[in-house]
Amino acid sequence: MASWSDKAAAKRAALAALIPSDLKIASPPGPEVLNVTGFPFDSILSPRDIEITETADVGVLLKKMSTGEWTATEVTSAYCKRALIAQQLVNCLTEILVDRAMARAKELDEHFKATGKTIGPLHGLPISLKDQLDLEGVELTMGYVGWIGNISKKNSVCAQLLLDQGAIFYLRTNVPQALMFGEADNNIFGRTSNPYNRDLTCGGSSGGEGALIGLKGSPLGVGSDLGGSIRIPAAFQGLYGLRPSYNRVPYCGATNSMLGQEAVPSVLGPLSSSINGLGIFMKAIADAQPWHHDPVALRLPWNEAAYNLADHGGENAQLCFAILWDDGVCAPMVPYARALKETKAALEAAGHKVIDWVPYESARGSKILIDIYNADGGEDIARARALSGEPKLGWSSVLDATPKHLSTYEYWQLCHQKTLFIKEHLDHWNATVAATGTGRPVDAIIAPASATVPSKHGYPAYIYYTGFCNLCDYTAAVFPVTAVDPSVDAKPAPHAFHSLVDKANYDSYEPEMYRDAPVSLQCIGRKNEEEAVIRMTEIVDAALKASRK
Amino acid sequence: MASWSDKAAAKRAALAALIPSDLKIASPPGPEVLNVTGFPFDSILSPRDIEITETADVGVLLKKMSTGEWTATEVTSAYCKRALIAQQLVNCLTEILVDRAMARAKELDEHFKATGKTIGPLHGLPISLKDQLDLEGVELTMGYVGWIGNISKKNSVCAQLLLDQGAIFYLRTNVPQALMFGEADNNIFGRTSNPYNRDLTCGGSSGGEGALIGLKGSPLGVGSDLGGSIRIPAAFQGLYGLRPSYNRVPYCGATNSMLGQEAVPSVLGPLSSSINGLGIFMKAIADAQPWHHDPVALRLPWNEAAYNLADHGGENAQLCFAILWDDGVCAPMVPYARALKETKAALEAAGHKVIDWVPYESARGSKILIDIYNADGGEDIARARALSGEPKLGWSSVLDATPKHLSTYEYWQLCHQKTLFIKEHLDHWNATVAATGTGRPVDAIIAPASATVPSKHGYPAYIYYTGFCNLCDYTAAVFPVTAVDPSVDAKPAPHAFHSLVDKANYDSYEPEMYRDAPVSLQCIGRKNEEEAVIRMTEIVDAALKASRK
Structure with missing residues (x-):
């Protein structure tokens, strides 16, 4: 054999x-x-x-x-x-x-x-x-x-x-x-x-x-x-x-x-x-x-009115975006700050409002997400590997090396904790209505696509900048903004860190090594908002292009 | 204390x-x-x-x-x-x-x-x-x-x-x-x-x-x-x-x-x-x-076009209903057959088509559903009872007396089996397009609301007549048709049975004991079809009322 x-x-x-x-x-x-x-x-x-x-x-x-x-x-x-x-x-x-x-x-x-x-x-x-x-x-x-x-x-x-x-x-x-x-x-x-x-x-x-x-x-x-x-x-x-x-x-x-x-x-x-x-x-x-054809697919036809931002003040309304600069667990590498600043300026120049997004309990949300991934103690993956005897690959930050295999009761408790968390997150979003001036909560969040720019091979990534959308089921699109430029994206001086992963992310940043690496952001809307998120991403993308002319 | x-x-x-x-x-x-x-x-x-x-x-x-x-x-x-x-x-x-x-x-x-x-x-x-x-x-x-x-x-x-x-x-x-x-x-x-x-x-x-x-x-x-x-x-x-x-x-x-x-x-x-x-x-x-306000609620506004049966040929189109006479595991008590016949005649008199619904692997679907209910080995309920020391109530047909507490991996396998089953069920429904003559698959299923009419206290019910809708996420409405009338709902002669639960259901039927008990049916549409199901139920209800004039 x-x-x-x-x-x-x-x-x-x-x-x-x-x-x-x-x-x-x-x-x-x-x-x-x-x-x-x-x-x-x-x-x-x-x-x-x-x-x-x-x-x-x-x-x-x-x-x-x-x-x-x-x-x-x-x-x-x-x-x-x-x-x-x-x-x-x-x-x-x-x-x-x-x-x-x-x-x-x-x-x-x-x-x-x-x-x-x-x-x-x-x-x-x-x-x-x-x-x-x-x-x-x-x-x-x-x-x-x-x-x-x-x-x-x-x-x-x-x-x-x-x-x-x-x-x-x-x-x-x-x-x-x-x-x-x-x-x-x-x-x-x-x-x-x-x-x-x-x-x-x-x-x-x-x-x-x-x-x-x-x-x-x-x-x-x-x-x-x-x-x-x-x-x-x-x-x-x-x-x-x-x-x-x-x-x-x-x-x-x-x-x-x-x-x-x-x-x-x-x-x-x-x-x-x-x-x-x-x-x-x-x-x-x-x-x-x-x-x-799919028994769990939702009966949601393409919604042209939603694409035309019917739920966001209409086609030509002023939108209010909120910028997630730092989620409080792992600060994005410095090129992201530059990309966010550029995007904020472009959106303001296009007539939109831009406020700060206050992150909501990122460590707690991230733990729930990772615990769900790990809930079977890695058994599914171990069984698939065992079919051939091939070795394990991968990083410990997403899948624990030795995760606990939960019982169904424990898993249900975890799922319930998730539901409580995402309700709080939604209420947190709703509460921004007090700060937008549009009469609506924040229309979309603008966030880094990751804490890292494309990193060295095998580098364990912190995934919660994208992961919170999976947990909360927020619709999110990625768009390119810039690329790492060592002449402007200098490594910051050492400083206090949120966490070990924050320090590791800081330590791994070397401007020259990441030269030309794409730097991209997310435009994040709510559950079932695919049409509006696509439209708002087009608006952000157009604003960025216009700002460079 | x-x-x-x-x-x-x-x-x-x-x-x-x-x-x-x-x-x-x-x-x-x-x-x-x-x-x-x-x-x-x-x-x-x-x-x-x-x-x-x-x-x-x-x-x-x-x-x-x-x-x-x-x-x-x-x-x-x-x-x-x-x-x-x-x-x-x-x-x-x-x-x-x-x-x-x-x-x-x-x-x-x-x-x-x-x-x-x-x-x-x-x-x-x-x-x-x-x-x-x-x-x-x-x-x-x-x-x-x-x-x-x-x-x-x-x-x-x-x-x-x-x-x-x-x-x-x-x-x-x-x-x-x-x-x-x-x-x-x-x-x-x-x-x-x-x-x-x-x-x-x-x-x-x-x-x-x-x-x-x-x-x-x-x-x-x-x-x-x-x-x-x-x-x-x-x-x-x-x-x-x-x-x-x-x-x-x-x-x-x-x-x-x-x-x-x-x-x-x-x-x-x-x-x-x-x-x-x-x-x-x-x-x-x-x-x-x-x-x-609810982080898992779907962004589905009331859909008036769906209520007007846009997905079922339009407001005045001929509909095709399919009757579930017997799911192959537990035959409904005889008053249901009478209610189904009356409904079939009323719908035909109103100009609609009525065909037979062929049940799809009811025993398999029912087992998956019950296994999901039982997946935590009854721990959630046992913990809630233990808070006070109160005794357990209930019937063994829904919650096993000694269910196995699944691991998360086993639970995920069960959930995957569910998904495979409901895909087959959906395909089974789609295949009815060959029999309806409307160019569409069956618009709605007409089914008994239960295998039993309201039974004696403490009688363990077979729940799959309703339960398959929960498993497949079909939208379903109940409407009243008739009541048990001992003069016409005589107990049938003994016959071969599908299963032990079928025999028990037969044995428990005594026309006089159930006199005047309501006999109701379901109108079952697909996932996310609340508007159309309400409208089709109104159509069935109106047809029944017209047929009695």
Whole structure:
């Protein structure tokens, strides 16, 4: 019987064999080349391939296909090629499905040619999938050696609805072992690197998505978010990403870690190089009526009035944002302060109000969240590892090394504590009505996407800047603001620290090491506010762009 | 230190002392008087009190108050009096709040007099509350002796929103110990009886509500439903009742058994003597925007288009109903077959299609549901009982006598099995599109409200006729159809049985014993379909009434 490492090596070799020789990088950049975003893709890709993949705007891509200017075949081909080059630079893929994608593109083109019509709002759009979204007939390992050989019997509901809307699937992307730490790295595929600096993390758990889209190997990807797993990789690659609230995007039929953990459910959502990708994805999913196919999906059609901020004073109302500068447990690295200041100034220049967000008992909330993740004492993950005997990977800050396995009664108490906490958090938000001057509580919170900029590989991340949204089920989008610039982002002098994790985060910051690392923020609205959060993120993004002119 | 029975007796005595002497029944009917719905209320109540409480139509009550024809004070007074008489007949109350109610009614009347306006859509409506809905400053025991002395610090969110909309609270109603068996009976307040036949059960767990509204001591009550706890007592008293889907009506701040059990959440919802009570309640709650006050409440405003059946072919479309005659585990008692046949004929006469519903793996679904209830090995309930040392009550069919206490990992596996099951159930429903002829899957299922008509006291009920809706999160309303008539509902000849519970249910049926017991059905729609289910229930109810003319 083959050892786990032999099985993993065979899977890696099979994956590598799917890269055709004409897409092989003749002289790959050595490990000393950290930033590969400037790789000369035009040395392999055609000018048309470059034009397509550098478009990086989902709305434009769809428009050009719906008008017949570009065919699905040429768009798919361009993204397939660029993704396979990206794979050689940052090791971001787990499955390569080029043949399937090209056959599907051909069908779409034939349909368009015969009818003059698209088959749906996503007609021809290549969409990358995190290695959790089952596709009929395709192996799904989620990075577990023991799952090699698992062939999915059905499309996950999300994948099926995207197909129904016209999407094309051409690959899946890398994840951390068990999805439970913040960097895509596992015993089959190894580690994915950040294209801006390959010594830094791509983030996770949707890290393969982040790295791939960061290299323009995909215009839009589907990730999942249990504690920040869409937002952190989106942030670390300077992308847009949305964490929808529970059960808005159908999870049914997709694979996951800790299936049955419903206290803080993981959610699916989009990462994209373009901000309009978020709304296009969410509207396409809602229009496909996922509640007919997923028994826990909410019956929430796309709400155009909510997108037009009906619950926030209307389309042209002054909004009041609140800035989370520091959550009181772990101060964000200094580039975030600069990004927050820039955003505050941009929003004020655009006529909006900006106040400070007072964090609410972050240590307590963070402990509840981590305790829920750890409630099974790690048994689910241990069982999956035991299938092959592969070793454990990961960091102790998210999953305890030796967590206590709770009884159901103890777990219910924990869940009840969660409910009490999130009620207090909601009341805390409601109480801001006294400070906004708009007659409404704060419309959205602007927060760092993480306490760290993309860190060194293997650095244990503090996740509560994203995690409190998972706990409270707040809708949150990530948007890029700036990048680490050692000339302005000097390391502050030593000072008193909130906590050990705060000190560790401070200690690990070295401006030069993080040069060019993307610095991104979140726009956070309430539960079931996907439309309004997308719109408010567009407003923030536009204000930032306007402020730079 | 007082024994548990002394404490319980003191609580009962304090409750009894709140009945003023002029409302005491001079010669209470003896235990041999089974049907007390014909009690001469006019021997104690004024003609106006009778006129008000016999109105029994929530819409009419509200209209008469909003036009100033009746004051809140006289309406409240009438219901207070009738409820206190009902208490003496069927023992349905746990708290009596007449002074609070009358003071509130006076405030409303003063507001109306001063402004000419109501304070909200529920202006002046007395609403009864199950003994779970916390009211600031009021003791809440939920029937546990050990909770005597617990004074609520805040109004539960649901109660607060109803107050904001103009409701008046004047009492709370009886429940089973721990809420976990189907008859209101506990060690403090004892057993509530069915007003149609005091030898029969009022049902549960919202049994006090059922008995009270059944005697017209309340026009509308708030109950909770974990496995049928709104629908069964509504059915057993010939009322209307709605089980909304998860998190539509805010539960936050209310008390419950097994807090933190989120796999099959209990839901709050209305019981009413009038069908329009269901929609009035749900619209008032939705209009109060519970998502601003309950962190898990869904952002789902009242949807008038859904009420007008936008998802079911439109206002005047032919609907297709499917009848669940027998779930394959426990056949309903024979009066249900008659009620189903009558309903089928009425719907066909009204121009709708009616097909058979094929039950889907009832034994498997029922086991999953019961296993979830039992997952903590009964620890939550045992702890609550241990506070006072009171003995255990209840039936083994819902809570096992010796359930296994699952680990969190085992519990997560169970929750995952639930998700797989309800996906299959949804697909099963979707597949009916082939049989309906409408182009849609079945619009609603018509099912018995229970396998039993209101049974003898202490009879262990089979709950899956209601329970599968809790498991799958289907929205379901109960409506009355007929009553047991020994002359037509003869006991069938012995035959083969599906199961032991089927045989026990058959054995326990004796037509004469159940004479006049209400026989009610459910109209079952999908998750988040409250509006459409209310409308379809109105359609069924109207068809039945038309068929009797």
